[in-house]
Amino acid sequence: MESDRNWEQNALISELIQGLEVARKLKEDLSSASSVDARDSHSLLQRILSSYDKALLFLRWNESVSMQQPTKTSSPQSPLSIDKTPLREDAEEDHQELKHNSKKRKMMPKWTEHIRVKIENGVEGPLEDGYSWRKYGQKDILSAKYPRSYYRCTFRKTKGCFATKQVQRSEEDHTIFDITYRGSHTCKRNDAVLPPKSPDYTQDGSLTVKTDNITAPSASFGCMAQDNYHDLFPSLVLENDPFFSTLSQTSSLSANTPESNYFVSPTFLEHEFDGVCNKPCPDSELARLVSADTSITSSPIFDFNFSLDAVGIDYPNFPFNI
DNA sequence: CGGATTTGACCAAA
DNA sequence: TTTGGTCAAATCCG
Numbered sequence: 001m002e003s004d005r006n007w008e009q010n011a012l013i014s015e016l017i018q019g020l021e022v023a024r025k026l027k028e029d030l031s032s033a034s035s036v037d038a039r040d041s042h043s044l045l046q047r048i049l050s051s052y053d054k055a056l057l058f059l060r061w062n063e064s065v066s067m068q069q070p071t072k073t074s075s076p077q078s079p080l081s082i083d084k085t086p087l088r089e090d091a092e093e094d095h096q097e098l099k100h101n102s103k104k105r106k107m108m109p110k111w112t113e114h115i116r117v118k119i120e121n122g123v124e125g126p127l128e129d130g131y132s133w134r135k136y137g138q139k140d141i142l143s144a145k146y147p148r149s150y151y152r153c154t155f156r157k158t159k160g161c162f163a164t165k166q167v168q169r170s171e172e173d174h175t176i177f178d179i180t181y182r183g184s185h186t187c188k189r190n191d192a193v194l195p196p197k198s199p200d201y202t203q204d205g206s207l208t209v210k211t212d213n214i215t216a217p218s219a220s221f222g223c224m225a226q227d228n229y230h231d232l233f234p235s236l237v238l239e240n241d242p243f244f245s246t247l248s249q250t251s252s253l254s255a256n257t258p259e260s261n262y263f264v265s266p267t268f269l270e271h272e273f274d275g276v277c278n279k280p281c282p283d284s285e286l287a288r289l290v291s292a293d294t295s296i297t298s299s300p301i302f303d304f305n306f307s308l309d310a311v312g313i314d315y316p317n318f319p320f321n322i
Numbered sequence: 323c324g325g326a327t328t329t330g331a332c333c334a335a336a
Numbered sequence: 337t338t339t340g341g342t343c344a345a346a347t348c349c350g
Contacts, residue, residue, distance in 0.1 A: 134325090135327060136327090137329085
Protein backbone atom coordinates (compact mmCIF):
# COMPACT_ATOMS: atom_id res chain seq x y z
CA MET A 1 0.00 0.00 0.00
CA GLU A 2 2.83 2.25 -0.76
CA SER A 3 0.64 3.94 -3.30
CA ASP A 4 -1.81 4.86 -0.60
CA ARG A 5 0.92 6.55 1.29
CA ASN A 6 2.03 8.37 -1.80
CA TRP A 7 -1.48 9.51 -2.34
CA GLU A 8 -1.49 11.43 0.89
CA GLN A 9 1.81 13.03 0.12
CA ASN A 10 0.83 13.81 -3.41
CA ALA A 11 -2.46 15.21 -2.27
CA LEU A 12 -0.71 17.44 0.17
CA ILE A 13 1.76 18.62 -2.40
CA SER A 14 -0.87 19.09 -5.02
CA GLU A 15 -2.88 21.29 -2.73
CA LEU A 16 0.14 23.39 -2.02
CA ILE A 17 0.93 23.58 -5.69
CA GLN A 18 -2.55 24.58 -6.51
CA GLY A 19 -2.41 27.28 -3.92
CA LEU A 20 0.82 28.44 -5.40
CA GLU A 21 -0.52 28.45 -8.90
CA VAL A 22 -3.60 30.36 -7.94
CA ALA A 23 -1.54 32.81 -5.96
CA ARG A 24 0.61 33.38 -9.00
CA LYS A 25 -2.40 33.91 -11.13
CA LEU A 26 -3.74 36.38 -8.66
CA LYS A 27 -0.44 38.17 -8.66
CA GLU A 28 -0.49 38.37 -12.43
CA ASP A 29 -3.99 39.68 -12.40
CA LEU A 30 -3.16 42.29 -9.85
CA SER A 31 -0.04 43.39 -11.65
CA SER A 32 -1.62 43.49 -15.07
CA ALA A 33 -2.61 46.78 -16.56
CA SER A 34 -6.17 45.72 -17.11
CA SER A 35 -8.65 46.23 -14.39
CA VAL A 36 -9.14 43.31 -12.13
CA ASP A 37 -12.56 42.11 -11.30
CA ALA A 38 -12.97 42.20 -7.56
CA ARG A 39 -15.02 39.05 -7.68
CA ASP A 40 -12.32 37.22 -9.56
CA SER A 41 -9.75 38.29 -7.06
CA HIS A 42 -11.92 37.19 -4.24
CA SER A 43 -12.49 33.86 -5.86
CA LEU A 44 -8.80 33.34 -6.36
CA LEU A 45 -8.17 34.19 -2.76
CA GLN A 46 -10.76 31.71 -1.68
CA ARG A 47 -9.13 29.05 -3.78
CA ILE A 48 -5.80 29.77 -2.22
CA LEU A 49 -7.28 29.53 1.22
CA SER A 50 -9.03 26.35 0.29
CA SER A 51 -5.87 24.74 -0.98
CA TYR A 52 -3.95 25.54 2.13
CA ASP A 53 -6.76 24.42 4.34
CA LYS A 54 -6.79 21.10 2.60
CA ALA A 55 -3.05 20.85 2.85
CA LEU A 56 -3.30 21.46 6.56
CA LEU A 57 -5.89 18.79 6.83
CA PHE A 58 -3.60 16.33 5.17
CA LEU A 59 -0.78 17.28 7.45
CA ARG A 60 -2.95 16.87 10.50
CA TRP A 61 -4.25 13.63 9.20
CA ASN A 62 -0.73 12.33 8.81
CA GLU A 63 0.05 13.37 12.35
CA SER A 64 -2.88 11.44 13.68
CA VAL A 65 -1.96 8.40 11.68
CA SER A 66 1.58 8.39 12.90
CA MET A 67 0.31 8.51 16.46
CA GLN A 68 -2.15 5.72 15.97
CA GLN A 69 0.06 3.61 13.81
CA PRO A 70 3.48 3.12 15.31
CA THR A 71 4.24 0.15 13.12
CA LYS A 72 3.72 -0.01 9.46
CA THR A 73 2.59 -3.60 9.53
CA SER A 74 -0.62 -2.79 11.29
CA SER A 75 -3.67 -2.00 9.29
CA PRO A 76 -3.08 0.62 6.65
CA GLN A 77 -4.88 3.75 7.74
CA SER A 78 -4.55 5.81 4.69
CA PRO A 79 -7.45 8.06 3.92
CA LEU A 80 -7.46 6.37 0.59
CA SER A 81 -7.22 2.87 1.80
CA ILE A 82 -9.32 0.41 -0.05
CA ASP A 83 -12.58 -0.32 1.60
CA LYS A 84 -12.23 -3.53 3.48
CA THR A 85 -15.83 -3.86 4.39
CA PRO A 86 -16.73 -7.41 3.53
CA LEU A 87 -18.13 -7.41 0.08
CA ARG A 88 -19.68 -10.53 -1.19
CA GLU A 89 -19.70 -9.25 -4.68
CA ASP A 90 -16.00 -8.60 -4.84
CA ALA A 91 -14.81 -11.28 -2.56
CA GLU A 92 -12.74 -12.92 -5.23
CA GLU A 93 -11.21 -9.89 -6.83
CA ASP A 94 -10.19 -8.22 -3.63
CA HIS A 95 -8.52 -11.14 -2.05
CA GLN A 96 -5.59 -9.11 -0.95
CA GLU A 97 -7.67 -6.54 0.81
CA LEU A 98 -10.61 -8.33 2.27
CA LYS A 99 -9.12 -9.00 5.63
CA HIS A 100 -12.30 -8.07 7.51
CA ASN A 101 -11.20 -4.74 8.83
CA SER A 102 -14.60 -3.44 9.75
CA LYS A 103 -13.30 0.02 10.47
CA LYS A 104 -11.75 0.35 7.10
CA ARG A 105 -14.59 2.31 5.63
CA LYS A 106 -14.26 4.93 8.26
CA MET A 107 -10.76 5.58 7.10
CA MET A 108 -11.94 6.60 3.72
CA PRO A 109 -11.74 10.32 3.19
CA LYS A 110 -15.07 12.01 2.99
CA TRP A 111 -15.91 15.45 1.81
CA THR A 112 -19.14 17.09 0.98
CA GLU A 113 -20.16 19.47 -1.72
CA HIS A 114 -23.36 21.35 -2.02
CA ILE A 115 -24.31 21.44 -5.64
CA ARG A 116 -26.93 23.85 -6.78
CA VAL A 117 -28.86 22.68 -9.77
CA LYS A 118 -30.57 25.28 -11.83
CA ILE A 119 -34.17 24.50 -12.57
CA GLU A 120 -35.38 25.13 -16.07
CA ASN A 121 -38.84 24.37 -17.39
CA GLY A 122 -39.63 22.61 -14.19
CA VAL A 123 -37.04 20.02 -14.88
CA GLU A 124 -33.80 20.05 -13.07
CA GLY A 125 -30.72 20.13 -15.10
CA PRO A 126 -28.27 17.33 -15.20
CA LEU A 127 -25.81 16.99 -12.45
CA GLU A 128 -22.58 15.79 -13.92
CA ASP A 129 -19.24 15.71 -12.28
CA GLY A 130 -17.27 14.30 -15.14
CA TYR A 131 -16.96 10.88 -13.72
CA SER A 132 -18.70 7.65 -14.29
CA TRP A 133 -20.87 6.47 -11.43
CA ARG A 134 -23.14 3.56 -11.00
CA LYS A 135 -26.03 3.71 -8.63
CA TYR A 136 -26.14 0.82 -6.22
CA GLY A 137 -28.70 1.84 -3.70
CA GLN A 138 -31.20 4.31 -2.42
CA LYS A 139 -32.30 4.75 1.12
CA ASP A 140 -34.85 6.76 2.97
CA ILE A 141 -33.07 8.62 5.68
CA LEU A 142 -34.93 9.04 8.88
CA SER A 143 -34.16 12.67 9.44
CA ALA A 144 -34.30 13.66 5.82
CA LYS A 145 -37.23 14.42 3.64
CA TYR A 146 -35.67 13.05 0.52
CA PRO A 147 -34.03 9.68 -0.02
CA ARG A 148 -30.30 9.33 -0.26
CA SER A 149 -28.81 7.75 -3.34
CA TYR A 150 -25.64 5.76 -3.32
CA TYR A 151 -23.22 5.62 -6.17
CA ARG A 152 -19.95 3.87 -6.75
CA CYS A 153 -17.41 4.18 -9.47
CA THR A 154 -18.37 2.33 -12.60
CA PHE A 155 -14.90 0.84 -12.65
CA ARG A 156 -15.13 -0.70 -9.23
CA LYS A 157 -14.94 -4.21 -10.54
CA THR A 158 -12.86 -3.73 -13.62
CA LYS A 159 -10.29 -1.40 -12.12
CA GLY A 160 -10.79 -1.90 -8.43
CA CYS A 161 -11.77 1.70 -7.99
CA PHE A 162 -13.58 2.10 -4.69
CA ALA A 163 -14.68 5.68 -4.85
CA THR A 164 -18.28 6.21 -3.85
CA LYS A 165 -20.57 9.13 -3.41
CA GLN A 166 -23.89 9.84 -1.78
CA VAL A 167 -26.35 12.28 -3.21
CA GLN A 168 -29.15 13.80 -1.26
CA ARG A 169 -31.40 16.67 -1.98
CA SER A 170 -31.31 19.48 0.48
CA GLU A 171 -34.47 20.04 2.42
CA GLU A 172 -33.93 23.75 2.73
CA ASP A 173 -33.32 24.37 -0.92
CA HIS A 174 -34.57 21.91 -3.49
CA THR A 175 -32.07 23.13 -5.96
CA ILE A 176 -29.18 22.08 -3.81
CA PHE A 177 -27.85 18.58 -3.58
CA ASP A 178 -25.51 17.45 -0.90
CA ILE A 179 -22.97 15.20 -2.46
CA THR A 180 -20.69 13.34 -0.15
CA TYR A 181 -17.70 11.77 -1.77
CA ARG A 182 -15.93 8.95 -0.08
CA GLY A 183 -12.67 7.45 -1.08
CA SER A 184 -10.55 8.25 -4.02
CA HIS A 185 -10.60 6.96 -7.52
CA THR A 186 -7.79 4.58 -8.19
CA CYS A 187 -8.73 4.12 -11.79
CA LYS A 188 -6.90 6.08 -14.40
CA ARG A 189 -8.65 9.18 -15.46
CA ASN A 190 -9.01 8.17 -19.05
CA ASP A 191 -10.63 4.96 -17.98
CA ALA A 192 -13.75 6.96 -17.60
CA VAL A 193 -15.19 7.65 -20.97
CA LEU A 194 -17.86 10.19 -21.50
CA PRO A 195 -20.69 10.38 -21.95
CA PRO A 196 -20.89 9.44 -18.33
CA LYS A 197 -24.02 9.27 -16.32
CA SER A 198 -26.06 12.38 -16.02
CA PRO A 199 -28.30 12.03 -13.05
CA ASP A 200 -31.68 13.59 -13.34
CA TYR A 201 -33.79 14.21 -10.37
CA THR A 202 -37.28 13.02 -9.98
CA GLN A 203 -39.94 14.88 -8.14
CA ASP A 204 -39.49 12.99 -4.93
CA GLY A 205 -35.87 13.90 -4.78
CA SER A 206 -34.59 10.54 -5.81
CA LEU A 207 -32.20 10.20 -8.63
CA THR A 208 -32.26 8.60 -11.97
CA VAL A 209 -29.41 8.46 -14.36
CA LYS A 210 -29.27 8.82 -18.06
CA THR A 211 -26.39 8.16 -20.33
CA ASP A 212 -26.93 10.94 -22.79
CA ASN A 213 -26.88 14.68 -22.51
CA ILE A 214 -23.27 15.54 -22.13
CA THR A 215 -22.72 18.65 -20.14
CA ALA A 216 -19.98 20.42 -18.40
CA PRO A 217 -18.82 18.75 -15.25
CA SER A 218 -19.77 20.31 -12.00
CA ALA A 219 -17.10 18.83 -9.85
CA SER A 220 -14.14 16.63 -10.19
CA PHE A 221 -14.19 14.16 -7.42
CA GLY A 222 -14.29 10.95 -9.28
CA CYS A 223 -13.13 9.26 -12.38
CA MET A 224 -12.39 12.13 -14.60
CA ALA A 225 -12.98 11.93 -18.26
CA GLN A 226 -9.85 13.73 -19.16
CA ASP A 227 -10.33 14.05 -22.87
CA ASN A 228 -13.64 15.77 -22.51
CA TYR A 229 -12.24 18.12 -19.98
CA HIS A 230 -9.67 19.10 -22.54
CA ASP A 231 -12.34 19.63 -25.12
CA LEU A 232 -14.57 21.63 -22.89
CA PHE A 233 -11.97 23.53 -20.98
CA PRO A 234 -8.88 23.76 -23.10
CA SER A 235 -7.40 26.82 -21.52
CA LEU A 236 -4.70 27.05 -18.93
CA VAL A 237 -3.11 23.75 -19.69
CA LEU A 238 0.36 23.86 -18.33
CA GLU A 239 3.07 22.18 -20.27
CA ASN A 240 2.50 18.54 -20.85
CA ASP A 241 2.54 17.46 -17.32
CA PRO A 242 -0.66 15.58 -16.60
CA PHE A 243 -0.52 16.68 -13.04
CA PHE A 244 -0.51 20.34 -13.82
CA SER A 245 -2.90 19.79 -16.61
CA THR A 246 -5.32 18.43 -14.14
CA LEU A 247 -4.93 21.44 -11.96
CA SER A 248 -5.43 23.80 -14.79
CA GLN A 249 -8.39 21.99 -16.18
CA THR A 250 -10.23 22.14 -12.97
CA SER A 251 -9.34 25.69 -12.25
CA SER A 252 -10.59 26.87 -15.58
CA LEU A 253 -14.02 25.40 -15.44
CA SER A 254 -15.96 28.36 -14.28
CA ALA A 255 -14.44 30.73 -16.73
CA ASN A 256 -15.42 28.53 -19.60
CA THR A 257 -18.89 27.57 -18.64
CA PRO A 258 -20.83 30.76 -18.20
CA GLU A 259 -23.55 29.48 -20.43
CA SER A 260 -23.90 26.23 -18.69
CA ASN A 261 -27.45 25.25 -18.02
CA TYR A 262 -26.60 24.66 -14.44
CA PHE A 263 -24.10 25.95 -12.05
CA VAL A 264 -22.25 24.92 -9.02
CA SER A 265 -22.35 26.74 -5.81
CA PRO A 266 -19.71 25.30 -3.58
CA THR A 267 -21.25 26.79 -0.53
CA PHE A 268 -19.00 24.73 1.57
CA LEU A 269 -16.77 21.79 1.61
CA GLU A 270 -16.33 19.52 4.50
CA HIS A 271 -13.24 17.51 4.93
CA GLU A 272 -13.83 14.56 7.09
CA PHE A 273 -11.27 11.94 7.69
CA ASP A 274 -13.40 9.66 9.68
CA GLY A 275 -11.96 8.21 12.76
CA VAL A 276 -8.51 9.57 12.37
CA CYS A 277 -9.06 12.98 13.85
CA ASN A 278 -10.66 11.99 17.08
CA LYS A 279 -7.82 12.72 19.38
CA PRO A 280 -5.09 14.59 17.63
CA CYS A 281 -7.46 16.45 15.43
CA PRO A 282 -10.76 17.02 17.18
CA ASP A 283 -13.83 18.01 15.31
CA SER A 284 -13.69 21.49 16.62
CA GLU A 285 -10.31 21.88 15.10
CA LEU A 286 -11.52 20.45 11.88
CA ALA A 287 -14.42 22.80 11.89
CA ARG A 288 -12.06 25.66 12.38
CA LEU A 289 -9.99 24.53 9.46
CA VAL A 290 -12.98 24.07 7.27
CA SER A 291 -14.48 27.33 8.25
CA ALA A 292 -12.40 29.16 5.73
CA ASP A 293 -13.92 27.04 3.04
CA THR A 294 -17.39 27.48 4.34
CA SER A 295 -17.18 31.15 3.70
CA ILE A 296 -17.00 30.56 0.01
CA THR A 297 -18.96 33.11 -1.84
CA SER A 298 -21.88 32.71 -4.12
CA SER A 299 -19.53 33.09 -7.00
CA PRO A 300 -19.98 30.09 -9.23
CA ILE A 301 -16.36 29.27 -9.10
CA PHE A 302 -15.18 25.73 -9.20
CA ASP A 303 -13.27 26.25 -6.14
CA PHE A 304 -13.23 22.65 -5.11
CA ASN A 305 -12.92 21.21 -8.48
CA PHE A 306 -9.38 20.33 -7.98
CA SER A 307 -9.47 16.62 -7.99
CA LEU A 308 -7.98 14.93 -5.01
CA ASP A 309 -8.05 11.89 -7.15
CA ALA A 310 -5.62 13.35 -9.54
CA VAL A 311 -2.80 12.85 -7.17
CA GLY A 312 -3.74 9.26 -6.71
CA ILE A 313 -2.73 8.68 -10.23
CA ASP A 314 0.76 7.73 -11.09
CA TYR A 315 2.83 10.61 -12.22
CA PRO A 316 6.10 9.26 -13.45
CA ASN A 317 7.27 12.75 -14.21
CA PHE A 318 6.15 14.20 -10.99
CA PRO A 319 8.59 17.03 -10.38
CA PHE A 320 8.79 16.60 -6.65
CA ASN A 321 10.62 13.93 -4.89
CA ILE A 322 9.48 13.50 -1.36
C1' DC B 323 -28.11 -9.40 -24.58
C1' DG B 324 -25.33 -6.73 -21.66
C1' DG B 325 -25.12 -3.04 -18.68
C1' DA B 326 -27.56 0.09 -15.53
C1' DT B 327 -31.23 0.90 -12.18
C1' DT B 328 -34.60 -0.40 -8.69
C1' DT B 329 -35.68 -2.08 -4.40
C1' DG B 330 -36.30 -5.28 -0.60
C1' DA B 331 -33.20 -7.76 2.27
C1' DC B 332 -29.19 -8.12 4.82
C1' DC B 333 -25.42 -6.51 7.75
C1' DA B 334 -22.87 -3.87 10.97
C1' DA B 335 -22.21 0.20 13.71
C1' DA B 336 -24.15 3.06 17.09
C1' DT C 337 -32.96 -2.18 18.51
C1' DT C 338 -32.48 1.34 15.24
C1' DT C 339 -30.55 3.11 11.26
C1' DG C 340 -27.40 3.89 7.49
C1' DG C 341 -24.83 1.48 3.98
C1' DT C 342 -24.51 -2.28 0.81
C1' DC C 343 -25.87 -6.40 -1.66
C1' DA C 344 -28.03 -8.73 -5.25
C1' DA C 345 -32.08 -10.45 -7.68
C1' DA C 346 -35.42 -8.48 -10.51
C1' DT C 347 -36.30 -5.28 -13.80
C1' DC C 348 -35.49 -1.85 -17.23
C1' DC C 349 -33.46 -0.06 -21.33
C1' DG C 350 -30.82 0.75 -25.53
